Each structure stands twice: as C-alpha cells, then as structure tokens.
Amino acid sequence: MNTNKISAGENIAGNKEKPSPEPLDLEALYHRYGIERSHADNVARNVLELFNILAPVHGLRPEFRKLVEIAALVHDAGVATDLENHHKAGRDILLLHPPANLPEKLWQVVAWTAYLHKKRIGEKKLKKLNEKDFGNMPEDLQALTLKVAALVRLADALDYSRMGSKIGQVSYGKQSIRFEIKGNGSAIDAERMRKKGDLWHLLYSTKLEFVSEIKK
Template identity: 70%
Template sequence: MNSDNKSSENDIAGEDSDSGISGKNQSGEEFSPEPLSLEDLYHIYGIERSHADNVARNALELFDILNSIHGLHPEMRNVVEISALVHDTGVATDFENHHKAGRVILLLHPPSELPERLWPVVAWTAFLHKKRVGKEKVEKLKGKDFGKMPEDLQNLTLKVASIIRLADGLDYSRMESRLGKVTFGKNIVRFEIKGQGAAIDAERMSKKGDLWHMLYDTKLEFRPESEK
C-alpha cells in the first residue's frame, strides 16, 4: 500500500451513510454508542492530560509537515487531533492492554465533537497506537470487525493511526521533546528531535514508524538534534 492508493477521505466528513458502529456488548446484546464530550472522557477515564496534549501537538505538526505525502483532506486534521487526545483512554482501566480497553470504551462512548461516521476511526486508532503494526496484522484485522467498516474508513483509520503512532513516540520519554529541523530528500524526510529526551524519543519514533512505512513509499528518519 502506498500514497498512490488514495481513498476518498475528501468526501468522508460530509457523508451521512450508515457508519456500521452499532454492535454487541460482551453479553451479546445489541448496543448503540452513547457519545461523550472530550471533557467527560478526560474526567471519567482519567486521561493523562499533559501527555494527551503533547501527542495532539505533535500529531498536528506532523500532519502539517507531511501533508504533501499523506494526502489527507484538511478537514481530517481535526480527526487527527481528537484521536491523539483520546488515544490513551483505556490506560486507567487496563494499563497492560490499554489499546484494547480504549477501543471498547471509544466504541461505546465516542467523542461527541466528531460526526457519527468518524467515530469508529477514533476507536480503532486507539487500538492501533500501541503494538507493532505490519501487513500481517492489518490483514488479520480486515477479517474481523475492522474489516466491516467501509473501505474508505479503514484506509483513513490506518493513515490517522500512522501519524498518532509517531506523535506518541515523540512523547515517550515525557521530557517535552519537540520536532526540530526537517529536511526533505528524494523519497525521504529527515527529522531532528529537540529536548532532553531526544535520543529516547527519536529511537521510539523510528520503531513506531512501522505503519507509516507500510502505507507510504517516503521513508522517515529521526535523530537527536545534537547528533551529527
């Protein structure tokens, strides 16, 4: 999959077709999502605000810097921001498996600030933000509930998640690392990372770039600012 396989993100925000997000709870009973505001999600699920804000800041910077590559419609910038703000919703519920807990919570209580059609994008982005993601994992997901979403939403979710993974990696050390100088080359973008935790976070971003590199032909490289 690469940047030439662009889906119809441009039309997603305005579509009113069925999102297919109603489902069954653990008892097998049908449920319909009950949206909550971001503030309510923060309060009820104890989201770490400083980390959430840092990841959202990082994600928006990455969205803007890489816009010529990811090709997402500008309206998707808001989806990226909100996905970043709630990516760790499940931490207080189940730290070890917070990506799974977050998906369940956000399928039940999606952010009310987003249109209904985009609710599952946020839930599945939370699920995809933690562990390694490669072609095999994505193919397995397509055979499960993830694959029941419209294909354009599946593609959008993967693209949003690829950015959130990088943004989360940039705050891995919790030392306020920031993006520094960015250099564009042929099929490569090099980022210098600033801050006391730059070495830690540059390494983490490299690991979390797996999904990005699966989706796009343009390689991303990360190194501490002081490293020459």
C-alpha cells in the same frame, strides 16, 4: 469498583449484541477515564505538526485535522482501565462513548486508532484486522483509520520520554524526510519514533528518518 469503566475482559467490539453508543464530550471522557491530560495535549500538538509537515505525502484533506487531533487526545482512553491492554480497552471505551465533538461516521476511526496506536504493526497484523469488526467498516474508513493511526503512533512516540521533545529541523530528500528531534529526551524519543514508524512505512513509500539533536 468504578462501574462506569469497562472491565478488562469486556470486549464491546466482539459482542454480537452491542450497546448503542453514548457520545461524551472530551472533558467528560478525560474525567471518566482518567486520561493523562498533559500527555494527551502533547500528542495532539505533535500530531498536528506532523499532519502539516507530512501533508504532501499522507494526502489527508485539511478538514481531517480535527479528527486527527481528537484521535490523539483520546488515544490513551484505556490506560486507567487496563494498562497492559489499554489499546483494546481504549477501543472498547471509544466504541461505547465516542467523542461527541465528531460526526458519527468518524467514531469508529477514533476507536480503532486507539487500538492501533500501541503494538508493533506488520503486514500480518494488518491482514488480521480484516477478521475483526475493523474489516466490516467501509474501505474508505479503513484507509482513513490507518492513515490517522500512522500519524498518532509517531506523535505518541515523540512524547514517549515525557520530557517535552519537539521536532526541530526537517530535511527533505527525493523519497525521504529527516526529522531532528530536540529536547532532553530526544535520543529516547527519536528511537521510539523509528520503531513506531512501522505503520507509516507500510502505507507510504516516503521513508521517515528520526535523529536526536546534536548538542554543542
């Protein structure tokens, strides 16, 4: 048994007496928690592209690009510890070992982004977040976390097939943006992006559409 890893039943976020965070750099996190590096790199690439394309809508300042990238790189930190509940395990791991590459103020943003990246999100789930430690965060950090998570969910979905899908042509409507997804797994990943766009559509009025490329 690897004592460095958090057990499936351990929930740092719910403990009354929480251990002090011990930051780790990204390489240490990759090594200790067996993060799938190729997927992490693809999701980070995807999220930065989405950050740029959607900047007029999400309104995040350019200095948050690093935050979004690192959140993408470690979003699956809990997979090797507890595959079924890796969103919870990842949150707990990142609360205990936040990325040393970020300022302390943003550590919880990364941890809760990991928690929010996996399952379907609706109004009911967003309201329930306030019953967790998420609700104790300052409101500006809560809002920032949701925006980062919305982007990471889409970036993760774009690599769902693990077949190297990429964003192709982007078309802009009055209240919509249409993405063509390219690659052998484009049909799978476009469908996944449609599902994982739920949080984005709760936060923003601009509708996102995802279609697989039409191969000639």
